[in-house]
Amino acid sequence: MADVAAFAPSPPAPSPLAPGDVAADALLAPWPMSPWPAPLRHGDDRRPNPLFAILPLSALAIGLVLLVAVAVILVLTRRGRLRLAGAVVSVDGDKPGGAPASSCGSSARNSHNARCYPASGCMYGGRLGPLGLAAAQPRSRGAQVFTYRELERATDGFGEGNVLGRGAYGVVYRGRLGDGTPAAIKRLQLDLRRQGEREFRVEVDLLSRMHSPHLVGLLGYCADQSHRLLVFELMPNGTLKSHLHRPAAVATDSQEARSPAPPPALDWQTRLCIALDCARALEFLHEHTSPAVIHRDFNCSNVLLDHNYRARVSDFATAKVGSNKANGQVLTRVLGTTGYLAPEYASTGKLTTKSDVYSYGVVLLELLTGRVPVDTQRPPGQHVLVSWALPRLTNRERLVQMVDPALKGQFAVKDLIQVGAIAAMCVQTKAEYRPLMTDVVQSLIPIVKKSPVMSCSSTPARPLQHVVYMSPLQKQASVAGKAS
Ligand SMILES: Nc1ncnc2c1ncn2[C@@H]1O[C@H](COP(=O)(O)OP(=O)(O)OP(=O)(O)O)[C@@H](O)[C@H]1O
Numbered sequence: 001m002a003d004v005a006a007f008a009p010s011p012p013a014p015s016p017l018a019p020g021d022v023a024a025d026a027l028l029a030p031w032p033m034s035p036w037p038a039p040l041r042h043g044d045d046r047r048p049n050p051l052f053a054i055l056p057l058s059a060l061a062i063g064l065v066l067l068v069a070v071a072v073i074l075v076l077t078r079r080g081r082l083r084l085a086g087a088v089v090s091v092d093g094d095k096p097g098g099a100p101a102s103s104c105g106s107s108a109r110n111s112h113n114a115r116c117y118p119a120s121g122c123m124y125g126g127r128l129g130p131l132g133l134a135a136a137q138p139r140s141r142g143a144q145v146f147t148y149r150e151l152e153r154a155t156d157g158f159g160e161g162n163v164l165g166r167g168a169y170g171v172v173y174r175g176r177l178g179d180g181t182p183a184a185i186k187r188l189q190l191d192l193r194r195q196g197e198r199e200f201r202v203e204v205d206l207l208s209r210m211h212s213p214h215l216v217g218l219l220g221y222c223a224d225q226s227h228r229l230l231v232f233e234l235m236p237n238g239t240l241k242s243h244l245h246r247p248a249a250v251a252t253d254s255q256e257a258r259s260p261a262p263p264p265a266l267d268w269q270t271r272l273c274i275a276l277d278c279a280r281a282l283e284f285l286h287e288h289t290s291p292a293v294i295h296r297d298f299n300c301s302n303v304l305l306d307h308n309y310r311a312r313v314s315d316f317a318t319a320k321v322g323s324n325k326a327n328g329q330v331l332t333r334v335l336g337t338t339g340y341l342a343p344e345y346a347s348t349g350k351l352t353t354k355s356d357v358y359s360y361g362v363v364l365l366e367l368l369t370g371r372v373p374v375d376t377q378r379p380p381g382q383h384v385l386v387s388w389a390l391p392r393l394t395n396r397e398r399l400v401q402m403v404d405p406a407l408k409g410q411f412a413v414k415d416l417i418q419v420g421a422i423a424a425m426c427v428q429t430k431a432e433y434r435p436l437m438t439d440v441v442q443s444l445i446p447i448v449k450k451s452p453v454m455s456c457s458s459t460p461a462r463p464l465q466h467v468v469y470m471s472p473l474q475k476q477a478s479v480a481g482k483a484s
Pocket residue numbers: 164165166167168169170171172184186216232233234235236238239253297301302304314315
């Protein structure tokens with residue numbers, strides 16, 4: 001009877017029905033839908049159904065098993081993610097199968113300010129297939145969301161004194177974020193047709209997912225009402241253009257116009273390091289992302305230099321995520337900068353990663369010669385850098401003569417010939433003959449490494465101790481300089 005007492009219901013509340021009515025009521029509907037057996041009623045002397053004891057216990061056991069299963073799945077998923085993230089980081093290294101120069105393991109030690117995010121959402125990172133990684137990774141981690149007021153405070157109310165430069169889509173200000181981080185804050189000018197909105201979205205979308213030490217980092221953004229701002233890592237040494245083409249930069253860059261003295265010309269070693277950094281940036285976009293990203297506006301004002309003159313590629317406003325079609329072509333309206341456009345892209349709008357390779361070749365020529373891509377002030381035949389340089393790149397004597405006079409002959413002719421050959425390949429008229437950026441990287445690595453003062457992370461703005469090459473004219477000038 002003890003069993004019966006245990007399952008006996010509490011005394012019924014006083015009922016408005018007569019005793020006979022209660023019985024009739026119970027007969028009509030004894031919990032018809034319930035899976036549980038009906039409890040014994042007063043005066044019922046049948047033994048209780050044993051299911052009463054078994055079912056709650058089995059439910060408890062099933063619950064426990066489910067909990068353990070969920071916990072195991074969570075642990076396995078997390079391990080898998082970490083492995084994927086490790087692979088993302090390792091794709092950007094020097095050694096084909098070894099530890100990457102800029103991997104997380106070495107990034108803290110490297111003085112070139114390498115950044116990587118082992119657990120961040122690098123949707124496009126790694127040769128890991130287009131969808132698997134995208135599905136496994138969170139969308140974004142690094143980019144913070146700022147309010148307009150925060151960025152207004154960071155730039156002293158967007159004061160003219162903080163202007164770093166002006167681009168087609170807006171003004172870039174130097175700023176200091178609330179936590180003290182220096183930043184370059186780009187305030188986009190949206191016109192009535194909200195032009196600039198697409199560019200804003202593309203930059204946020206791509207840069208918050210792609211992380212490479214060779215791309216400028218997006219710290220955050222602001223989309224407060226009609227304001228659109230992008231917050232980048234500050235690159236203290238500005239654009240490559242401002243170092244290579246000083247007079248043009250002074251005319252357009254108010255910040256640098258106020259600088260007391262122009263910085264010394266970039267030396268040969270620094271130029272080689274910049275060339276390699278840029279090649280790695282494009283290699284990352286083309287080969288280590290899926291689908292490939294085509295920068296579409298690679299030029300020397302989109303190459304920014306950090307405090308060690310290490311280069312990072314910026315400005316993804318017009319970047320295009322390549323198609324997965326077999327021929328890898330994207331048909332698009334022609335955007336980009338005069339003098340850097342690949343001929344097939346300029347004439348037909350057919351965009352491929354090889355269009356970026358051509359633009360890279362032009363930048364390489366600028367590094368070698370110190371000339372701008374198009375200069376109508378020069379004598380006839382010398383207006384367009386590529387057409388002027390191409391026949392000279394394969395002739396040793398003429399190649400040496402075309403080198404930037406600011407280098408004062410301080411370069412190794414052997415290296416020059418090799419770099420000239422790479423440039424010649426990149427600016428070939430036929431896109432299919434141009435190399436892949438991976439090939440360019442692999443060709444540049446030994447040239448950069450074998451240099452006697454090789455240290456891409458050292459401060460470069462100092463003359464080399466040894467003169468590797470000096471033309472007779474330069475020798476004369478040097479002797480005259482020393483004598484005076
Ligand atoms: N992260 C940064 N750190 C330091 N300076 C920067 C940074 N980003 C941009 N700048 C400065 O701001 C200028 C304008 O940059 P922005 O990206 O808006 O235009 P651009 O690339 O020069 O030209 P366009 O957008 O028309 O192609 C640059 O030339 C550079 O001087």
